[in-house]
Amino acid sequence: MKILVTGGAGFIGSNFVFHMLDKHPDHDIICVDALTYAGNLSTLDSVMNDPRFKFFKADIADREAIYKIFEDEKPDIVVNFAAESHVDRSIEDPEIFLRTNILGTAVLMDACRKYGITRYHQVSTDEVYGDLPLDRPDLFFTEETPIHTSSPYSSSKASADLLVLAYHRTYGLPVTISRCSNNYGPYHFPEKPIPLMIANALNDKPLPVYGEGLNVRDWLYVEDHCRAIDLIIHKGKVGEVYNVGGHNEMRNIDIVKLICKELGKPESLITFVTDRKGHDMRYAIDPEKIHRELGWLPETKFADGIKKTIKWYLDNRSWWEEIISGEYRNYYEKMYGNR
Ligand code: NAD
Ligand code: TYD
Secondary structure, three states: OEEEEEOOOOHHHHHHHHHHHHHOOOOEEEEEEOOOOOOOHHHHHHHOOOOOEEEEEOOOOOHHHHHHHHHHHOOOEEEEOOOOOOHHHHHHOOHHHHHHHHHHHHHHHHHHHHHOOOEEEEEEEHHHHOOEOOOOOOOOEOOOOOOOOOOHHHHHHHHHHHHHHHHHHHHOOOEEEEEEOOEEOOOOOOOOHHHHHHHHHHOOOOEEEEOOOOOEEEOEEHHHHHHHHHHHHHHOOOOOEEEEOOOOEEEHHHHHHHHHHHHOOOHHHEEEEOOOOOOOOEOOEOOHHHHHHHOOOOOOOHHHHHHHHHHHHHHOHHHHHHHHOOOHHHHHHHHHOOO
16 A cells, blocks of 8 residues: 655654554555755654655646656555645735645646545645634534635635545545644644744743734644544545544643743743734634544543653754754744734
């Protein structure tokens, strides 16, 4: 069984590559990644010499390059993680989000139609459902919740989802979609809040909390997400959407305080900055369907996952220090300089 994983040099994709090589000795993994600012080849160092692993540097929206890889490698299953993934960047400059997240998905599915696959899996997000109000803790996103996006990022992901379902209905492409909540864990790019706050706290720099920090996210440990996708591509029903959530709702401010506590840093580092435009208030997933149909449940409680994550960032300083000392400095100055 040959699995083509796109975006495997990024956060969740790399964790998925490690998971699959470890759990499935009979699977070969082909990784396709354009190595944008968010992709890091050194993340894949430990598997580069594995005979069951191959890496191709290519853009998923480059039809010629993608067709050539499909023709040479003939994958059985495609799992598409490749995306522009940061909401704040999508607010600054939406266009690349449309190209990679929508056109890239279409090119990959065209390649699947042309060369034949047994499954195309789209890694999507709970952000396609928009947000929930803070004063209705009884409400959750189900697979039936209407699409109602807020940011250019979530709109591009929702567009891709609609295209995936259309390719199933129109061409009979055997697709599945997973919509997950916010992931955290090793190899998370330091523009995202959990690694950003850990790195800043370790450097005694301000911890920039948007607005009042009351927004709620449903945090999912990345390994739990990888197990869910593994189950969906092997046992999930074609044409179906599966929500994947951690039942770990946390307010941003409480996470930042917890990080301060774990690292022995003062809460006086917390700085409230101008809110994100169109900032979604609350995400919360009802993962009942994937539990009922595939037996999946999240295994990592936030209290344990955040400790493991902080330990990983302490043990792997060179990985993130190299990132934050490069081009990232310009990004940080642009986004936080006058905020
Ligand atoms: P990431 O930004 O860490 O990694 C994205 C990877 O895709 C990088 O390696 C990058 O080089 C690659 N890439 C970008 N554009 C490409 C292109 N045109 N062609 C080939 N490769 C390209 O993202 P992530 O956090 O690992 O997210 C992975 C997927 O999961 C995305 O589709 C994202 O929308 C989805 N998702 C993420 C979260 C989360 O909390 N991180 C939550 C829900 C859904
Ligand atoms: P992020 O993962 O970027 O966004 P989202 O869940 O909306 O896709 O951020 C998670 C939450 O953290 C979100 O409510 C915005 C907040 N946040 C901050 O407060 N400060 C920051 O510096 C960043 C990057 C995010």
